[in-house]
Amino acid sequence: MWCGLPAGCVRWGDSIYKKGAYIKMTADNTGGKKKKTSKMRRQEAVAGWIFVLPAVLFWLIWFLYPALKAISISFFQYNYATPETNTFIGLANYVRLFQDPKFFTAMGHSFLMVAIVVPLQTILSFAIAVLLNGPIRLKGFYRSSCYIPYVISAMAVTIFFMYFFVKGGPASSFFALLGMENVSWFASTKYAMAFLMIVYVWQQVGFYMVIFIGALQEVPMELYEAAKVDGANAWQRLTKITVPMIKNTTYLVLTFGMINAFQIFDQIAAMSKQSPLGSPSGATSTLVTFLYQQSFSYMDMGYGSAAAVVLFLIIFSLSAVRETAGRRSD
Amino acid sequence: MKKVLALLLALLMVSALAACGQDGKESSTPSSGTDNSSISGAADESQASTGDTVTIRMGGWGNFADEHEPGTVGMEEAIGVKVEFQKYPTDAAFWDNLPAQIAAKTAPEFIALSNELYLPYINDGLIIPISKYIDDGTITCWDSIGDNVKDIWTIDGEVYGIPFYQTPAVFAVNMDLWNEAGLTEADFPETWDDVLDVCRVFKDELGMTGLCFNTQEFHFTQYCLSFGGGWGLGKTIDTPENAAALQFIINAYHQGYVVTPKELGVGYDGNVVMSGDAAMSTGGTWYVNDFKKNAPDVEVKYLTIPHAEGKDDVSGTFHAPCYALLKGGAHEKEAAMAINYMMNDSHDEALIDIGYIPVNSDLFDTFKERQPELAGLVDAVSKSNGFGYPPAGKKFADALISKMEEALFNSDSTVTGSQIVKELQEEYGE
Numbered sequence: 001m002w003c004g005l006p007a008g009c010v011r012w013g014d015s016i017y018k019k020g021a022y023i024k025m026t027a028d029n030t031g032g033k034k035k036k037t038s039k040m041r042r043q044e045a046v047a048g049w050i051f052v053l054p055a056v057l058f059w060l061i062w063f064l065y066p067a068l069k070a071i072s073i074s075f076f077q078y079n080y081a082t083p084e085t086n087t088f089i090g091l092a093n094y095v096r097l098f099q100d101p102k103f104f105t106a107m108g109h110s111f112l113m114v115a116i117v118v119p120l121q122t123i124l125s126f127a128i129a130v131l132l133n134g135p136i137r138l139k140g141f142y143r144s145s146c147y148i149p150y151v152i153s154a155m156a157v158t159i160f161f162m163y164f165f166v167k168g169g170p171a172s173s174f175f176a177l178l179g180m181e182n183v184s185w186f187a188s189t190k191y192a193m194a195f196l197m198i199v200y201v202w203q204q205v206g207f208y209m210v211i212f213i214g215a216l217q218e219v220p221m222e223l224y225e226a227a228k229v230d231g232a233n234a235w236q237r238l239t240k241i242t243v244p245m246i247k248n249t250t251y252l253v254l255t256f257g258m259i260n261a262f263q264i265f266d267q268i269a270a271m272s273k274q275s276p277l278g279s280p281s282g283a284t285s286t287l288v289t290f291l292y293q294q295s296f297s298y299m300d301m302g303y304g305s306a307a308a309v310v311l312f313l314i315i316f317s318l319s320a321v322r323e324t325a326g327r328r329s330d
Numbered sequence: 331m332k333k334v335l336a337l338l339l340a341l342l343m344v345s346a347l348a349a350c351g352q353d354g355k356e357s358s359t360p361s362s363g364t365d366n367s368s369i370s371g372a373a374d375e376s377q378a379s380t381g382d383t384v385t386i387r388m389g390g391w392g393n394f395a396d397e398h399e400p401g402t403v404g405m406e407e408a409i410g411v412k413v414e415f416q417k418y419p420t421d422a423a424f425w426d427n428l429p430a431q432i433a434a435k436t437a438p439e440f441i442a443l444s445n446e447l448y449l450p451y452i453n454d455g456l457i458i459p460i461s462k463y464i465d466d467g468t469i470t471c472w473d474s475i476g477d478n479v480k481d482i483w484t485i486d487g488e489v490y491g492i493p494f495y496q497t498p499a500v501f502a503v504n505m506d507l508w509n510e511a512g513l514t515e516a517d518f519p520e521t522w523d524d525v526l527d528v529c530r531v532f533k534d535e536l537g538m539t540g541l542c543f544n545t546q547e548f549h550f551t552q553y554c555l556s557f558g559g560g561w562g563l564g565k566t567i568d569t570p571e572n573a574a575a576l577q578f579i580i581n582a583y584h585q586g587y588v589v590t591p592k593e594l595g596v597g598y599d600g601n602v603v604m605s606g607d608a609a610m611s612t613g614g615t616w617y618v619n620d621f622k623k624n625a626p627d628v629e630v631k632y633l634t635i636p637h638a639e640g641k642d643d644v645s646g647t648f649h650a651p652c653y654a655l656l657k658g659g660a661h662e663k664e665a666a667m668a669i670n671y672m673m674n675d676s677h678d679e680a681l682i683d684i685g686y687i688p689v690n691s692d693l694f695d696t697f698k699e700r701q702p703e704l705a706g707l708v709d710a711v712s713k714s715n716g717f718g719y720p721p722a723g724k725k726f727a728d729a730l731i732s733k734m735e736e737a738l739f740n741s742d743s744t745v746t747g748s749q750i751v752k753e754l755q756e757e758y759g760e
Contacts, residue, residue, distance in 0.1 A: 081429035081456050081657070162595040181741060184593035189740040273597035274420060275545060276728035280592070281735035296426040298725050299454065 067312070070305045078302035086302075093306035103307065105282055106290035109193065110262055110311075113286060114318075117197050117204075118257040122250065125205045129212030130238065143213070147206040154203060154266035161199045162186050162271070186271045192283040199267050204260065208253045215249035216242065251326045255319055262315055263288055287311045382410040384664045388653075389416040390442035391424045393684075396619055398442060400680035401494075401672030409671055411664045425451075425724065432456060432658050439659035440669060443491060444651045445482045445716055446548065449563075450723040452490055457654045459488040463666035471673035475689045479650040482716055491652025492669050494677070495686035497615045498707050498714040499552050499646035501636060502600075505629040507609040511535045519636050522556070522578055525610065529587035532609055539589040542608035543579060544599040545735055547719070547727035552612040552646035553579060555715050557638040564720025568755035574638065576747030580737045590738065604628055614649060615704060618685030632703060634710045648714035650689070687711065726758040 074094070077087045097103050132143050149157060164171040165185040176182035185195040219242060227237050243250075268277060268284050277293050278285025287307060295304025383406055388398065394415050406412045416438045418424035425447070431437035443457070451457050463469045472480070475493060483491040503518070511532050519525045529540035543549060554560055557578070559571030566572070582588045589608050591599055599611040604625040612635060621630050635646035653669040655662060678688045682697050685704055698705040720726045733753065737745040 079429070079454060080433040082454050083433070159595070166595050167593060183739075183741070184595070186595070187590070187593035187739050189736060189743075273592065274422060275592060275731055275735070279731070279735060280739045281732045293728075296430070297422070297728070299429050299450075 070308050073302055074305035074309050076302045078305070079299050080301055081299065089302070093303045094310075096303065097306050097310065102282065102285070103290060106278070106285040106287050107310075107314075109284065110286045110288075110314075112193065113197065113200075113264060114258050114261045117201055117261045118254060120197075121201045121204050121208055121257055122253050124201065125208035125253070126212050126250070128205065129209045129216055130242070132209070133213055133216045143209075146209050149203045150206040152203070155270045157203050158199050158267045158270035161195070161202075165191075165195055165198075187280055189281050189283040192271065192280055196264070196267055196271065196284050200261070200264060203267075204257070208257065211249060211253055212246065215246040219245045247329075248326075251322065255322055258318055258322070259315055262286075262311065265289065265292070287314075383412050384410065384661055385412045385414060386440070386659075386661045386665050386668060387414050387416050387438035388440050388442065388668070389418065389424065389428070389438035389656075391418045391421050392442070393616070393619065396680065396684050397686075398672070401674060401677035402668075403676065405668060405671050409667050411661075411668045411671070413668050413672075428656075429456065432656060435658060435660075437656050437658065439661050439665035440653055440655050442494075442651055443654045444649060445493075447719060447723040447727060448490075449719065449721050452485060453721065456657050457490055458657050458662075459490055460492065460655050460666060460669070461489045463663070463670075464489060468663065468666045469670045471670055474692070476691045478648075478711065479689050482648075482650050483652050483654075491654035492673060493650040493652040493689050494673060495681045496648065496650045496689055496711060497686050498648050498710040499548075499635050500613055500615060500617065500632040500704075500707065501634065502603055502611050502613045502617050503631045503633060504603050504606065504609045505631055507532070507536065507538075507606055508631075511609070515631075518631070518633055519610075521639050522553075522636050523639060525636055526582060526587060528610070529582070533586065538609075539587060539607070540609050541582065541588045542591065542599050542602040542611035543583070543588045544591050544602075544611070545731055545738065547730055548647070548717075549599070549612050550576070550579075550730055550734065551717055551719075552635055555646050556635045556641070556644055558641040558644050560715060561718045561720060561726075563718050564722070564726075564758055564760035567720065567759050568751045571638075572751045573747040576734065576737075576750055578638075578747075579734070580745075580747060583738050592735075593739075603630070612646065615685035615687075615707065618701075618704070622684075632707065634706060634713075643713065645710050645713040645715075647717055648711060720758045720760060722758045726754065729757060730754060 075088060075090060077085075077089050077092075079085060128146055132139055132146070136142070162184075163169060166172065167182060167184045169184075172180075172182055172185055181188070181190070183191065185191040223241050223245070224237055227241055232240065264286060265288050268286065268289055271284060272279040276282075277289040277297070288311065291304045291307035291311065293304075294300045294307060390398070394417050398415065402413045418427065421444070424441075428437060428441075428451075441457075448457070460469065464472045469492060471492065472489070476496070479493040479496050480489075483489055483493055501519075508517075512535060513528065513531060517524075517528060517531075519528055525541060532538050532540035551561070553575040554572045557571045557575035559566065559569050559575055561567055561572075579588070583590075589602065591597060591602050594602060594605075594607055596602065599613055600617050600620050602608045603611050603613075603617075604621065606628075615632065617630060617632070621628055637644050653672065655665055655669075659665055678690065678693055679696075682688060682693070682700050685701055687694070687697050687704075687708055694708050698708060730750070733745065733750045737743050737747075737750065
């Protein structure tokens with residue numbers, strides 16, 4: 001809508017913004033209101049800061065401070081129950097970390113999890129979203145059914161799945177027909193990770209489906225109609241219109257998916273029961289279970305914090321790579 | 331006006347945030363793995379004594395209603411101390427949360443603690459000596475406790491806990507399945523080879539696994555001790571006896587005579603015996619109360635732990651949990667008073683009723699009278715041993731479990747008992 005401003009400009013208070021830069025309204029272009037506008041701008045800035053203050057405080061106290069504290073602890077031999085014994089050891093925790101085969105096993109599992117689960121859940125959730133975005137009956141029921149697993153406790157879902165994948169259970173018996181061993185998957189060093197991935201994907205797909213449905217509804221129908229007129233078939237419309245049009249949402253799903261998959265914990269804890277986290281025999285250990293064990297089970301907070309810092313760097317780097325790749329493809 | 335309104339709104343939001351923060355602080359204990367709602371705000375309550383009563387907290391895991399609450403009856407009137415219970419769902423949750431709670435000064439004043447993985451916590455100073463309260467007469471029950479249990483909690487001349495019952499490990503047999511397989515009491519196993527023979531009968535007659543083995547350090551230790559081995563606080567991990575014990579488990583499992591709770595999707599061996607998925611398991615006298623409550627129709631016999639051939643003089647482990655003081659408690663003296671009070675006769679009797687042998691040998695006859703099925707266990711106490719885990723404690727236990735899980739749950743594994751004890755000795759040996 002035309003509102004008296006040049007194309008692409010937005011008015012905010014007494015300023016006009018265009019592509020990130022604002023055009024200051026001086027006495028020349030405002031008719032001598034400099035003093036008044038300056039005061040108003042200051043007032044608005046103060047009000048703005050006051051409004052964001054709670055969120056900023058929250059972020060500082062609950063996010064920034066713990067993150068900085070974790071980084072600082074990672075340079076210490078640190079036991080928070082006996083602070084008098086804490087000593088600065090420089091990079092020793094990191095050196096130890098990169099000499100620890102269990103850390104590399106955990107890291108390998110985390111990457112495997114991300115490499116398999118993220119594409120799988122993205123494709124599945126996209127496919128379901130496309131299906132449920134079409135003209136089908138009981139659409140709301142199906143959408144709710146797909147979303148419900150996401151709001152159920154991960155512990156409960158995992159225990160529920162264990163009864164399907166127990167030795168002789170319906171799922172393990174079915175896979176035995178396909179040549180796999182008929183064992184309890186969650187207790188097998190060979191199948192525990194696959195079990196974990198199945199449970200995780202089943203639970204997460206509904207959430208990403210909702211995000212995809214939201215994006216699909218934003219794609220203008222005119223594009224499909226025009227493509228139809230031009231003779232494009234359903235597959236072509238999907239790949240040439242839908243996929244490019246929801247590209248940004250797909251990037252979001254991939255980033256969220258990656259971060260969440262790196263942080264999987266509850267399902268592993270439920271599988272491990274009273275055994276060490278990552279049971280059986282470390283087959284489901286990840287970076288998060290590794291750092292939790294070191295920090296809390298073994299009270300080696302410095303070492304656990306070093307692992308947490310490495311996990312943060314990995315997630316940060318991968319997110320940055322994805323962001324850069326996304327921008328380039330734009 | 332707009333500015334004033336904005337300011338007021340922001341102030342409101344900040345105070346709401348602050349209130350959330352306070353709330354978070356108070357509720358941090360339950361959210362970190364505890365499940366007793368009564369503890370909320372208990373720390374504050376304990377500081378603000380109401381009249382002469384001081385409220386303190388006791389932490390632990392397991393069955394509080396039967397094991398600890400009977401000890402506190404009448405305590406408030408008698409000594410002016412009220413105990414609230416902070417129950418953790420598992421021992422792992424207990425140990426994972428306790429250091430953080432101590433650091434945050436939200437930990438309970440005293441805890442119920444088993445004599446298993448406790449050494450690192452004593453070495454780290456989380457559990458403090460209680461000796462001074464014995465010396466000053468606050469704790470008067472110490473002299474009536476048997477020497478065998480006293481020794482467990484006396485380290486380098488300092489007493490770290492007041493044991494409140496003792497019990498040797500047991501070998502539990504589901505008699506319904508036993509009879510169904512055509513076995514009689516004459517077939518009760520004395521050696522592990524006897525156990526294998528019985529397992530063959532179960533496999534042939536009922537097509538089921540006879541033995542339940544829970545992949546927990548507690549159960550591994552029963553086998554090692556009953557083969558004449560043991561961890562010896564890290565000095566004797568790599569011994570032929572320990573290797574033979576672990577190899578026995580590996581072989582029996584791969585021969586199909588053993589089922590683990592893990593592969594059935596449960597965490598507790600008692601559940602496997604209750605559900606009839608196995609007929610026998612190593613366990614403890616806590617089975618008595620568990621079965622009474624959860625499977626009253628299942629008949630169970632409690633035998634002493636079988637031993638390896640030629641090792642007639644050995645048995646399994648010996649449990650002697652204690653009440654211990656935690657570092658940083660606001661009411662240390664009152665906690666010592668509470669512990670002393672809880673060592674009363676009616677508590678002893680309540681413990682006898684659920685199958686635990688009292689720490690006071692004067693009550694052994696009462697135990698035998700009230701628990702005739704368990705009477706034989708009193709004599710097994712002298713043959714039983716402490717757990718003797720290496721100082722690495724939980725790290726060692728986790729490594730042991732992990733290596734054995736590899737041997738059991740990987741069908742292609744060629745890992746042997748000898749390899750496992752050798753690696754453990756290298757990593758955790760003293």
